[in-house]
Amino acid sequence: MSAKYEYYKPRTLEDAWRLLAEAPQARLIAGGTDLLVRLKKRVLAPPGALVSLRSIPELAAIEARGAMLRLGALASAARLASDPEVTAALPALARAAQWLGGAQIRNVATLGGNIANASPAADLVPPLLVYEARVEVRSAKERREVPLSDFFRGPGETCLRPGEILTAVLVPRPAEGARSGYLRKGRVRMDLALAGVAALVERRDDVCSRARLAACAVAPVPLRLRRAEAQLEGERLTSEAIERAAAAAAAEVSPIDDVRTSAEYRRVLVQVFVRRLLA
Ligand SMILES: Cc1cc2nc3c(=O)[nH]c(=O)nc-3n(C[C@H](O)[C@H](O)[C@H](O)COP(=O)(O)OP(=O)(O)OC[C@H]3O[C@@H](n4cnc5c(N)ncnc54)[C@H](O)[C@@H]3O)c2cc1C
Numbered sequence: 001m002s003a004k005y006e007y008y009k010p011r012t013l014e015d016a017w018r019l020l021a022e023a024p025q026a027r028l029i030a031g032g033t034d035l036l037v038r039l040k041k042r043v044l045a046p047p048g049a050l051v052s053l054r055s056i057p058e059l060a061a062i063e064a065r066g067a068m069l070r071l072g073a074l075a076s077a078a079r080l081a082s083d084p085e086v087t088a089a090l091p092a093l094a095r096a097a098q099w100l101g102g103a104q105i106r107n108v109a110t111l112g113g114n115i116a117n118a119s120p121a122a123d124l125v126p127p128l129l130v131y132e133a134r135v136e137v138r139s140a141k142e143r144r145e146v147p148l149s150d151f152f153r154g155p156g157e158t159c160l161r162p163g164e165i166l167t168a169v170l171v172p173r174p175a176e177g178a179r180s181g182y183l184r185k186g187r188v189r190m191d192l193a194l195a196g197v198a199a200l201v202e203r204r205d206d207v208c209s210r211a212r213l214a215a216c217a218v219a220p221v222p223l224r225l226r227r228a229e230a231q232l233e234g235e236r237l238t239s240e241a242i243e244r245a246a247a248a249a250a251a252e253v254s255p256i257d258d259v260r261t262s263a264e265y266r267r268v269l270v271q272v273f274v275r276r277l278l279a
Contacts, residue, residue, distance in 0.1 A: 073112025
């Protein structure tokens, strides 16, 4: 027998918070591409009620605010892949969005859902980690900003408290001349990543002044590769320095064997992606 849920479609954040307060067992739903699959597979207990965010217009905006881009939680992967501001300023994020699922999934899958679902394999997260994004979280009473690197607690677990909604992602514009990219591999074109790596590099006089590396699908949560970053900062980007960083990256991830592939192969992918991105 299929489970039945109440389905609410508030038009304001205030109404969404009220519904969450009235039905503490309710779950938020955005695109539903993660949530509905998990409900159907009965990985999640029936929530009693679903509160859709899709009719709250303020969650959908992508805005340039001076030195920062504010990406609304409801921005779809398709929009992130093609928005002129995002493709120009945050190419690694646009590239990850282009690779997420197939066209139908990209049209409904949202940025907020990709982050809040807290999958170790979430493709949009490594680029946002190298851009040092912060997550805007709001409840009826409070607004807080959390560095994305502190947002995840474990697979499927975040620092979101009851009644809180991830409303936007705040991304500082990379410095002029910064270069960034994202590489990932699935078993087939439309598959979760076996591993994904994002990189951002700034150079001054041929020396790497800032390096940011992050990976997904190779640890319980998407993570920064800080030891690999440390191999690069203050160094010229020679093939030796790149090789040291790639080896450090492969050593600091903690991948698992699963149905998709082996831990060993995931480590190799991280090493190869770091090398290719830096080269
Ligand atoms: C066929 C298929 C292919 C896929 N391919 C990929 C892929 O290549 N890469 C990848 O990363 N993912 C992939 N996914 C997973 C999924 O599409 C993405 O993670 C997507 O971004 C989730 O967004 P959503 O809006 O659909 O989230 P939903 O399913 O609506 O929500 C996911 C979770 O986040 C919570 N949530 C959603 N929005 C908010 C919010 N604003 N505030 C607080 N909590 C919130 C929900 O309560 C739920 O727990 C795929 C899924 C399918 C079905």
